[in-house]
């Protein structure tokens with residue numbers, strides 16, 4: 001009788017390496033509880049060599065969806081049978097969904113997650129603002145298109161190695177006023193918003209920024225942890241308008257994944273508050 005699996009919760013997971021620190025299971029269990037959804041959400045640690053086989057096994061074994069984190073976002077793009085426009089633009093996939101026919105859809109919710117946190121949660125208007133984006137790695141690439149869609153006056157991408165931000169800026173020129181630069185030659189002295197999309201905070205380091213840059217700016221570190229990072233500390237010490245960690249982005253990108261999987265939008269505010277105070 002074809003009743004195998006009947007009554008079992010739908011399976012989801014976050015896949016990364018390492019992944020033990022991931023808050024995604026907590027975030028998704030809060031969403032599921034809020035919306036009366038019976039789901040099972042776990043962590044899967046897979047090395048880069050094992051990623052593709054592990055993800056395929058998960059979906060073959062009735063897995064419904066995967067959140068993909070470091071270092072697998074580019075590999076997840078390769079694995080996807082169909083790719084959303086925003087994932088193609090980002091060059092990375094952070095959400096995999098098994099379709100009814102067994103094919104795997106790849107999407108990227110990082111950019112929309114960040115923009116929702118900035119605009120809906122923090123109340124920032126990005127239209128006409130000057131934005132400085134620190135870092136030209138995977139995370140920076142993932143948020144560029146959604147940021148440019150908000151029509152900032154100017155967006156500068158900054159990295160220690162000149163080639164990377166210039167290349168990135170060139171490929172996004174069609175979408176808005178974007179320019180690559182290095183920390184030594186920033187194209188402006190005043191920014192309304194400075195986003196740290198480098199992995200410097202992970203190593204307890206601060207990107208080499210001039211101190212007077214923070215004055216009056218909203219400073220947002222995409223990294224999150226239970227204390228100030230060198231970047232948020234620098235911002236507070238040098239007159240920033242406000243300084244934020246990436247908890248809101250984490251929860252908003254997860255909410256967008258949840259919506260893709262379950263067709264329901266969870267309330268994010270209580271979950272962000274829970275993570276901030278946990």
Ligand code: NDP
Pocket residue numbers: 070110135136137138139140159160161164197198199200201202205206207208222223224246247249250251253
């Ligand atoms: P990558 O490794 O792809 O990129 C890291 C970038 O950081 C590189 O461009 C490098 O640029 C720069 N960098 C590294 N060390 C330093 C340093 N000491 N000073 C200045 N720049 C440095 O990482 P990702 O782009 O994938 O991730 C970046 C950050 O974003 C991580 O902290 C991650 O946790 C966070 N993130 C948060 C999310 C959330 O939901 N809140 C979602 C996704 C990512 P170069 O060497 O060219 O200067």
